[in-house]
Amino acid sequence: MTDRQTSDHVAFSLLAKSGKARRGVITTPRGEIRTPAFMPVGTAATVKAMMPESVRATGADILLGNTYHLMLRPTAERIDRLGGLHRFMNWDRPILTDSGGFQVMSLAGLRRLTEKGVTFKSHIDGSKHELTPERSMEIQRLLGSDIVMCFDECPALPATDAEVAKSMRMSMRWAQRSKDAFGDRPGHALFGIMQGGVTPDLREESAKALREIGFDGYAIGGLAVGEGQEAMFGVLDYAADMLPEDKPRYLMGVGKPDDIVGAVKRGVDMMDCVLPSRSGRTGQVFTRRGVVNIKNARHAGDPRPLDEACTCPACANYSRAYLHHVFRAQEMISGMLLTWHNLHYFQEIMQGMRDAIEVDAFEAWEAEFHAGRAMGDIDPL
Amino acid sequence: MTDRQTSDHVAFSLLAKSGKARRGVITTPRGEIRTPAFMPVGTAATVKAMMPESVRATGADILLGNTYHLMLRPTAERIDRLGGLHRFMNWDRPILTDSGGFQVMSLAGLRRLTEKGVTFKSHIDGSKHELTPERSMEIQRLLGSDIVMCFDECPALPATDAEVAKSMRMSMRWAQRSKDAFGDRPGHALFGIMQGGVTPDLREESAKALREIGFDGYAIGGLAVGEGQEAMFGVLDYAADMLPEDKPRYLMGVGKPDDIVGAVKRGVDMMDCVLPSRSGRTGQVFTRRGVVNIKNARHAGDPRPLDEACTCPACANYSRAYLHHVFRAQEMISGMLLTWHNLHYFQEIMQGMRDAIEVDAFEAWEAEFHAGRAMGDIDPL
Numbered sequence: 001m002t003d004r005q006t007s008d009h010v011a012f013s014l015l016a017k018s019g020k021a022r023r024g025v026i027t028t029p030r031g032e033i034r035t036p037a038f039m040p041v042g043t044a045a046t047v048k049a050m051m052p053e054s055v056r057a058t059g060a061d062i063l064l065g066n067t068y069h070l071m072l073r074p075t076a077e078r079i080d081r082l083g084g085l086h087r088f089m090n091w092d093r094p095i096l097t098d099s100g101g102f103q104v105m106s107l108a109g110l111r112r113l114t115e116k117g118v119t120f121k122s123h124i125d126g127s128k129h130e131l132t133p134e135r136s137m138e139i140q141r142l143l144g145s146d147i148v149m150c151f152d153e154c155p156a157l158p159a160t161d162a163e164v165a166k167s168m169r170m171s172m173r174w175a176q177r178s179k180d181a182f183g184d185r186p187g188h189a190l191f192g193i194m195q196g197g198v199t200p201d202l203r204e205e206s207a208k209a210l211r212e213i214g215f216d217g218y219a220i221g222g223l224a225v226g227e228g229q230e231a232m233f234g235v236l237d238y239a240a241d242m243l244p245e246d247k248p249r250y251l252m253g254v255g256k257p258d259d260i261v262g263a264v265k266r267g268v269d270m271m272d273c274v275l276p277s278r279s280g281r282t283g284q285v286f287t288r289r290g291v292v293n294i295k296n297a298r299h300a301g302d303p304r305p306l307d308e309a310c311t312c313p314a315c316a317n318y319s320r321a322y323l324h325h326v327f328r329a330q331e332m333i334s335g336m337l338l339t340w341h342n343l344h345y346f347q348e349i350m351q352g353m354r355d356a357i358e359v360d361a362f363e364a365w366e367a368e369f370h371a372g373r374a375m376g377d378i379d380p381l
Numbered sequence: 382m383t384d385r386q387t388s389d390h391v392a393f394s395l396l397a398k399s400g401k402a403r404r405g406v407i408t409t410p411r412g413e414i415r416t417p418a419f420m421p422v423g424t425a426a427t428v429k430a431m432m433p434e435s436v437r438a439t440g441a442d443i444l445l446g447n448t449y450h451l452m453l454r455p456t457a458e459r460i461d462r463l464g465g466l467h468r469f470m471n472w473d474r475p476i477l478t479d480s481g482g483f484q485v486m487s488l489a490g491l492r493r494l495t496e497k498g499v500t501f502k503s504h505i506d507g508s509k510h511e512l513t514p515e516r517s518m519e520i521q522r523l524l525g526s527d528i529v530m531c532f533d534e535c536p537a538l539p540a541t542d543a544e545v546a547k548s549m550r551m552s553m554r555w556a557q558r559s560k561d562a563f564g565d566r567p568g569h570a571l572f573g574i575m576q577g578g579v580t581p582d583l584r585e586e587s588a589k590a591l592r593e594i595g596f597d598g599y600a601i602g603g604l605a606v607g608e609g610q611e612a613m614f615g616v617l618d619y620a621a622d623m624l625p626e627d628k629p630r631y632l633m634g635v636g637k638p639d640d641i642v643g644a645v646k647r648g649v650d651m652m653d654c655v656l657p658s659r660s661g662r663t664g665q666v667f668t669r670r671g672v673v674n675i676k677n678a679r680h681a682g683d684p685r686p687l688d689e690a691c692t693c694p695a696c697a698n699y700s701r702a703y704l705h706h707v708f709r710a711q712e713m714i715s716g717m718l719l720t721w722h723n724l725h726y727f728q729e730i731m732q733g734m735r736d737a738i739e740v741d742a743f744e745a746w747e748a749e750f751h752a753g754r755a756m757g758d759i760d761p762l
Contacts, residue, residue, distance in 0.1 A: 045703070046712045048714075051714065073709065081684075082684050082700060088700070088706075089703065301459055303462075313432070322469050322470065325425075325454065326427055329425045332716060332717070333432065
């Protein structure tokens with residue numbers, strides 16, 4: 001009933017390159033994902049402060065859902081009985097789910113890690129749960145995820161090479177168990193996750209292990225965990241090249257606008273981050289000219305939009321003064337409008353990069369991107 | 382640029398009656414207001430949890446804005462400099478503003494009431510302010526309100542007849558001062574407010590005073606302040622008849638669905654209430670079959686919509702299970718969807734009454750309304 005291009009299986013086509021930056025498309029039974037793609041995060045079956053049709057209006061082709069949150073509440077079994085996550089949250093386009101591994105480590109209490117998997121206590125009600133590669137595959141199947149992530153362990157940094165190596169090798173054994181448990185599911189994809197910290201040899205060992213198992217796509221894990229942009233780009237400079245050219249590459253949990261641009265420049269195809277939605281709720285706005293803090297008193301009487309060139313509802317229909325007012329008055333429309341703007345801006349970056357790569361003009365686009373940010377916000381009136 | 386019917390002045394046409402229930406239309410330069418009309422409340426320049434285009438989509442022809450809140454933050458002068466309240470909040474249809482009197486009494490600290498007016502301290506920052514009939518008219522003019530309310534005093538109940546009479550007579554003197562200060566403003570309307578508590582003689586005295594001054598519409602004040610539905614209907618049974626037939630009648634701060642229906646039955650044309658929006662944020666839902674508390678565990682696994690006959694986004698796109706989940710997870714989409722549903726339902730009641738009055742079938746419509754509520758919510762699965 002829609003005009004979207006679909007396919008009965010998940011496949012990636014690389015359409016163009018500009019330097020290392022890649023323009024592609026992932027076709028799925030639920031529609032196309034244009035890459036480079038930014039995936040808004042819908043943790044608890046909602047992208048916070050947004051209606052799903054508004055998320056789509058910003059240009060998102062795919063959402064990310066969090067296995068950890070959904071398994072605890074309302075549970076994967078309940079979502080399955082209700083017809084799956086797409087129907088539950090009224091989003092009929094592709095959904096990628098993470099494996100739960102990362103968030104068990106960052107959110108749950110009383111974790112115990114063994115070769116088998118992780119046991120932990122829910123941060124919501126203290127109830128006891130277990131996640132293993134097999135259980136993570138089951139949960140993601142129950143949710144109806146289109147792109148399923150292998151269950152892995154992401155070690156906390158800083159860590160010694162020996163610790164990183166030990167963790168990575170277990171994640172590679174878990175990757176094989178994930179693949180075995182995932183089985184053959186036409187129309188659904190399974191992505192492996194490369195680990196190995198900031199050590200090239202370990203990254204290469206991890207990439208080789210994943211390539212031998214064989215996946216529909218490859219994530220670069222273990223980054224965006226506090227190592228800093230320079231270290232992250234340092235890894236991306238070589239890590240992306242270790243992954244198959246003909247499969248999508250996904251950098252998990254990234255990031256700020258300049259992180260995203262730098263990652264695409266280094267050959268990354270997909271990213272996700274809570275930043276645009278979380279920042280929208282705290283009054284932090286991303287624009288072509290950098291970051292604007294709407295709570296700042298300088299906006300209180302300013303009749304101008306956040307960004308006069310932006311076509312999102314926040315910019316098209318409201319003044320900075322209004323956005324400042326509703327933020328200060330703690331009105332819900334503040335989070336609604338600023339989240340919309342931020343997601344719109346992030347998708348605009350992605351569209352800009354996709355267009356630039358198609359005509360092999362990524363470098364010029366990137367220079368303009370940085371020049372805009374260097375200008376800083378418009379002067380106060 | 383729109384297809385709405387407008388007029389260069391504010392005028393009321395009575396189109397049909399069914400018993401005492403009235404079907405009419407108020408034409409204004411900013412569009413028509415179909416009566417009986419329910420006005421959603423946009424206290425701080427936003428109907429909480431709603432985009433203004435969504436409020437319009439529920440069927441609202443007019444919003445209410447609160448003078449008290451807006452004079453304190455962001456101030457009427459600032460809104461005026463920014464082009465008025467309509468532009469500020471992105472709502473270009475009619476706005477009615479209250480006078481501030483009622484909310485000074487219910488929200489502000491350290492009030493001092495004299496014949497001149499009221500001085501009080503802001504509940505936001507403790508700053509000192511004064512409201513008089515003249516200042517209230519000035520604020521409502523700065524806001525750009527289409528329908529301006531006289532500044533009145535609403536005495537707390539219970540009160541003796543002498544107290545009610547004294548307060549009402551001052552409000553009538555303030556009504557004259559409001560009229561004098563309002564002056565001649567084509568395209569804008571000034572409504573008087575009847576007081577007099579639950580005492581017919583005082584109501585008649587108040588109505589007579591207002592009629593002698595002459596207003597574009599007449600509000601029935603001093604009700605919906607805790608006196609109960611029976612007492613309120615008791616007053617409406619005679620008070621509405623004391624007001625001119627050819628002007629709109631506005632019952633302030635009402636109410637629950639059955640309050641609204643009972644008021645229209647008694648000849649009321651306009652109402653406002655925070656109930657649908659406030660309840661939406663606390664999980665209380667109004668449907669044709671009565672009240673549903675979405676936080677109740679019985680909904681946790683229920684795949685059915687709130688109301689299968691409702692066309693609002695919450696009912697068209699989501700299960701009770703989803704609405705329960707996002708309420709429990711304290712997600713903003715919970716307040717967004719439930720507020721939308723409640724406002725949609727309230728407007729559906731209004732449309733139902735308007736249609737019924739046109740064909741002189743109000744009584745049959747009312748019987749069906751009560752029969753639906755008597756059924757109670759659908760049985761649990």
